[in-house]
Amino acid sequence: MATERYHRGVVYLLVVLLALPVLGTLIYSLSERWDATVLPHGLTLHWYTTLWLDDRFLMAFWHSLVVCLGTLLLSTILIVPAVFAIHYYFPRLDRWMNILILLPFAVPPVVSSVGLLSLYADGPISLVGTPWILLGCYFTIALPFMYRMLSDSLRVINVRELVDAAHLLGASTPRAFWAVILPGLRKGLLASLFISFSFLFGEFVFANMLVGTRYETLQVYLYNMRNASGHFTSALVMSYFIFTFALTWMAMRISRQERT
Template sequence: MTRWQRMIRRFDPVGRRLVTAVVYAFLAFLTIPIVYTFVASFASSADGVLPSGFATLENWRVVMGYADYGVQTTVGRSLLFSAGIATGGTVVNLLVGVPIAYALTRYEFFARDWLNALAILPLVPGIVLGIAFLRAYPENASTSFGLVVGYALLKSPYMVLTVQSSFQSMDLRRIEESARSLGASWPRTFLTVILPNAKNGIVAGSIITWTLAAAEFNFTYMVYSQGPRPFSLFLFENINNAPFLQSAAAISIYFLIVVSAIVVLQFLGNRGFTTTTTNP
């Protein structure tokens, strides 16, 4: 063992502790604002450095639409509507993005690099895609269908890149040949062998696309004109026009929705999933 190697080995425990400390410091840096906002949503006063007057649900009542203890359903419709179009966009990404990621990983074909570039081309600010949608589809851009398609297109690079990395970690050719040698058709091989083995990437892509679509503001602000108010506009109105404590409650609602969606998707991923086909 050389002197340099002995020196590295001597400082190795210090290096591990340093890396661990940096990771915990970074996590604290990211977590403290979220915890502070959530706690502040239950306060009655924000005059000092720290909120005070715990604990009250008045901020949540105002944000959720409980005026004079009379329930207003507009916020509930907004949440359900946004969850629905975000889910629709995620489903479109699963149906389109996963096969694209598979083809880009598995096959060599003409213009493959161009298709790979086109797959991540929508990775642009939402305002740019919103303007393009309004110019290309002026009658359909502001409909629920237009929002679903827009969300799917805007977030598709995250699905394609995430699932593609999962496919790249697999020996797709060997897996396919093994399944086909046992008598499985190509559709059955893809649905019952390839996809379950790529579940981590698919779940991660679903989490990313759903959470980003649920709070997509720029695209929604550009194309929205009628119907239920999307959740991103609900957040904007409450953050822009409301006092800090009510804004904290509105942001906390988004945190809860995102955490719930992540827990559900991770639960489904941890349980595993299988797909079936009727083809022999």
């Protein structure tokens, strides 16, 4: 049928369009030379081995991992009890929370950096230039995703009745939270952590403006390598893609499991 062929064609075209920069970068990262001719010259893994043996790259990768995992730990510790408290103690605040958590979306990182730089540059709390400030900023980036996904999970399991039932059996509220509510949150939490991780791993503005090379993360390293060989930066970009693609894929698998 003509219409079916049209729709298939559009979908393929969309995928090709989105895949083009990825494929171009992949081929470039695997070729020895590709500067004057239409087709690349020679196939090599040289750029990848150079990259993965570079100490500065490994250090930046490590820094990114530390900052992202640290943020996820902090966010979990802060957000999980908060979501529970809202649902159990203050259900009427839920509406306001849904607006409040969108605020970090409304303020572009460049804008809040202006405030953060003057507030925490020196004086009593001097955080600029240390990874600690990134933990706080990245918390605000992860917040909308984590809060919404956890809040949705809690809505499904009916917190109030479950905790009251646990009380009836003699459990305290913290124990009820730990033994009854937390297991129900596990999958929602895991999926939101994977999604947040891929977001945080790609963050550049806060990292570059607030910390820069004093605690170089992967994105800042990538930017600082802009004058290196294009093949080398391609290998760097591809390594980054493959890592985040794997994470996003896992996040999608987990959230699909949860739905069924």
